[in-house]
Amino acid sequence: MQATEPDPATAVSVQACYGCHARPGTEANGLVSFSARSALEITNKLKAYRSGELTSTVMNRISRGYSPAELESIAAHMAELTANEAPCSR
């Protein structure tokens, strides 16, 4: 249930991510598309950006605006949107 109905705040946060990243199901001309499909992969990456273990251009600065729990919810929702849209977009 939680997977199909994310809490609305998470849904709002994820939409902000699509300011840069291609929205699943649209032409993949975004900054970086989500090749990392699983929620766990996305979570690990976001947390690594947050801790500074992984460096990037803006993602370190942006990920620090969220708690680890928020990053987990965001990742779960993103992975789900990506999985749902993938068959149509490829």
Place this chain on the structure above:
Amino acid sequence: MISRRNWIRYSGAGVAASFIPTSHASQGRVVVIGGGFAGASVARELRRLNNALSVSLIEANAIYTACPLSNMVVGGHRKISQQQFSYAALSADGVNVIHQPAVDVDPERHLVTLRDGNTLNYEKLILAPGIDLDWQALQGYDKTAAELLPHAWKAGPQTTLLRDQLRSMREGGLVVMSVPKSPYRCPPGPYERASLIAGYLKQNNPRAKVLILDSKDSFSKKPLFLSAWQSLYGDIIEWQGESDGATVTAVNAENRTVSTDFETVQADVANIIPPQKAGKIAHLAGVTDRSGWCPIEPVTFSSTLQPDVHVIGDAAIANAMPKSAFAANAQAKLCAVQVTRLLNGESPVHGKLINTCYSLVAPDYGISVAGVYQPGEKIWTEIDGAGGVSPADASRETRAVEAAYAQRWFDNLTTQVFA
């Protein structure tokens, strides 16, 4: 109820279905005024969230000319046509796009009047009028003067006018830029523009100079710009701030002179970016305060001054969030959620927003500022510890990556909003 019956049905291609009355509780009438990054985004997003909503977008121009990357047009790296987008995809999504200006809003009767005299009734009105240039703010600078001394702060003919003036400037000429106090559209924009002008001059008119007369002492990404100017353009760009007495107080368009309290500078090309305020319709709707901008309830972007009116994008006072295309799009997506929920009788969501702004110091040299924001009771605040600007010691490879990201960000956003 009478006004609702008077609501005019505009027949846009392929939108008829959305106007067929249904018994769904979620059916509502939303009117959006302004088809920039905020307005076009919110209109499209509303239809995506609930295709039973009737959404009308009122936008005077049939073609939108985007500001982000328009400094690359000034510098000769992009064509103005690469900045231009139509509203066909919005119509295809069932947005009723009306190409004429709104001339009045009656918040009490929930009524928008169009130039042709027709009216539109709304349950929720979303104002996204962007900026108007304040033609009263700077002595000697009015619409006629802008034909000689372009502002180029709304992309379009003004952008190409500035580009063409640079191209025909005499050898060794002086470009003077006047930059206003905050707040204004695109905080780092003037400095990106100075950079790309300097790049053009370095290639084509190497003895020419750029003089920035700024009405403030600090600006977005200042240390990054100053250091990049030094390394890329040597002494081509000179910046003077408020403490140097550089606040421009008057211009003379015929003579091409720009005056501060201390001196009058003879320019060969003058780019005057005047003070700004919310677009006119916001003033007519009664949603502006004495600052000239629109106060909002942070969570919903609803006006604090009129009921059932939301204001997003450059016209809104979003506090820590800058007046940028990224922020406009982020606010629009949040506002669409809130309006959809409010029309369904649901409570609004507390969500965080992001902003990222890239600036091109050269086509292959990008710098960025990012922030994460949360709504408080009164204001949007930036989350401490997050956000910030590109590192001062980043490599040229990183600068090149950020430059490439700037262009891909633009492609992604314009695809999302207009394609």
